[in-house]
Amino acid sequence: NQPKCCLVLGDMHDPIIRSQVMDLYRRRFTIFVCSRDAPSYREHEEDDDFLVHLDPTSSSDLANFVQSLNSTYELASILFMPNLSYHPSGEMSLSQLETEIRSNTLLYYCTLMKLLPHLSHTQLILFDPSLTYNMKVAHHPVEIIVSGIVKSLYQSLARHEKLDLYLIHLGILQLTAQPSNYKFLNLKGSNVNTALLEPVYRLIMAYNGNILRRMWLWIVTFGFLNHHWYCGKYSWISTFSFITPLIKKWT
16 A cells, blocks of 8 residues: 655656656656766756655665655666667767766666665666667667666676566657657657557556556566567667668668
8 A cells, every 4th residue: 555666777867767757757656766966956956846866875865765665655666777868979988988887877786786685576677778789880889888788787687586677678769859869860769658658657567566467467478488678669670680781771
């Protein structure tokens, strides 16, 4: 009977991440958002009382989150969301790349490791910007590196008994008239609401739902054997090798 909450490890400056957070809020979840910019969010977004911003470097913030799980909320899901909407695309300096990897993957991983001993069995959803990785496109190397890290984390975290992992491979998503990710591709994306937000909500609700919802999840995951989900245009077809030669026509 406890109200449900979600923990989002991600920066709301990213439009896709912000859309995901706002969608879960509209569906009556309390959202804890953990990012390095938590202090500035708390200072400048006082009206966002539906969000609780956590500073991953603050021991008191993490302790308060654990305490809220023990007293008030039931944790429905953890969403591991590195930046997904890189703009402008192209090469990054080594210092920028180091900052990107540290602040959007390693920082969240370290936070998760700190929280894990205090959590009960829960769902963990990792978001993988895998389209660039699958197509072997060198136009934006940071996406390739981040995708590789997310895949490695998925393999590493699979050994933890407290976590049920799901890996979402992201295709091209569109929030407005232009795609919000993979901007170097001359292609239109899928509507983010139907291609990403709705499937993620169904995944969370099925995992935390009654026997009928759990049965639906059992069916679509082939008996809980397949934990890979493909959301967004070309997310699934990009896994086939024949798609790589066509990429020159799209960039």
